[in-house]
Amino acid sequence: MSHLDLFERASELAYRSCLPHVSIDCAVFGFHESSLKVLLLKMKGFDKWGLPGGYVKKDENLDAAAYRILKARTGASNIYLEQFRVFGQTGRSEHELAHWPEHLWQKQRFISTGYYALVDYTTIIPVVDRISEQCEWKDIDDLPDLMMDHQDILHSALTALRRNIHYSPIGLNLLPKAFTMPQLQKLYELILGKKLHRGNFQRKMHGFDILVKEDIVPVKTSHRPPIYYSFDIEKYNNALKYGLRQEW
Amino acid sequence: MSHLDLFERASELAYRSCLPHVSIDCAVFGFHESSLKVLLLKMKGFDKWGLPGGYVKKDENLDAAAYRILKARTGASNIYLEQFRVFGQTGRSEHELAHWPEHLWQKQRFISTGYYALVDYTTIIPVVDRISEQCEWKDIDDLPDLMMDHQDILHSALTALRRNIHYSPIGLNLLPKAFTMPQLQKLYELILGKKLHRGNFQRKMHGFDILVKEDIVPVKTSHRPPIYYSFDIEKYNNALKYGLRQEW
């Protein structure tokens, strides 16, 4: 089946079941090997990458649609999602879809709600579906060309994430269940975009009283193995209500 | 003409010129007589109040629509607007419009983008249009019953405003061109929801170096008349980039 046929099919389906003019775009963040990653996909027939997204069923809550879209794309449920901005400029997709036939659903003007998602990199399996040919993690510092206004959306998501760092359980959602102090620090440094003082960071984190030591056999190293921690979720959430203190 | 006839007319017009399923709701804040006000209106045929809102023309940017809606409602252009959240639950308006005929535009499901606006109370003239019978400032601490989920939206707007207080030029937009230090302090106290220490507040504000003394003949008082200030807009905006320091 040609790419266009695929999109024709998707178009018909969407006309029947989804709200016109309303869409969702998601910036899915993950943390791996000391860097921040974002889940991108390449649609068949496009040479640029894009954020995963989709449409809202006529009878579906907006948030529920975002969950559904991400579940299909990552296999994971219970994903941490945060709405951060609406993108409603006219002509957002005009240039990109110039060669498509007018009657296609995708050619409509869309008002897109941007969500960012925080996921545990290790538990996600990027899913390539019928209309995409690749779905991969890309390093935030080494992004490919993005389609439409997805560059803006992603940048806006990162800014929102940074602003929310003291009010969102980013550690809980971006790290594996058990993690080390250097990992946690690195994550904060990446999001805040600056180096933090190791000793003070450690003291501060322990001061919040949200970390629990885990008995985990460390991987073999040629030096002292790190201690593994997990979050005391209740205490974590409680601490977040007041904000984990700002500034660094 | 009956209320329903009016809405029928509006409905037809909207079907022709607006994007279906997409709407805007605005929380317009003003400051007057030591209290925070919000602009509410009462639609004909309803006994509850609501936030001003409207729809997006097929060829209009989302932000532009919000400006247009507010300009029509207040007569003011150059209004400070900030998008803060999307409200996309199903059945948001179901209960309220239960008795309306199904074919009306207004009976659709709407995904509504919430904006908050900061305006100078003294320069605004609330406009009653064809479909509303009242448009008035209401005290934030003494609100009437609100229709649909407008209570939520308003609450959410206030929270957003509070979070942005150090990053938005709230003084510039909520106060008249010339204002006094006690007014400015009162405004901060209202938004933050707590008393601030007068001496420290004054010192801090002067420390930001964003205030300019104005030569204004003070109103007659039986005590020392206050000094009038205005903002040095350039310095104000510059200071906001780094945030006007948090916490108080």
Next chain:
DNA sequence: TCAAAAGTGTTTATTATACACCCATGA
């Protein structure tokens, strides 16, 4: 003389930021 406004001085507590050590661990 009073009430509201303006302006400063000062103290205390808290926090951020740095620097400097110490020790532990496993190849």
Next chain:
DNA sequence: TCATGGGTGTATAATAAACACTTTTGA
């Protein structure tokens, strides 16, 4: 012995928060 991680002590600077006092102004 080295590299990395874990932990702590301490000193300084900056800031928040509180209290107090003085002065100004116009009725």
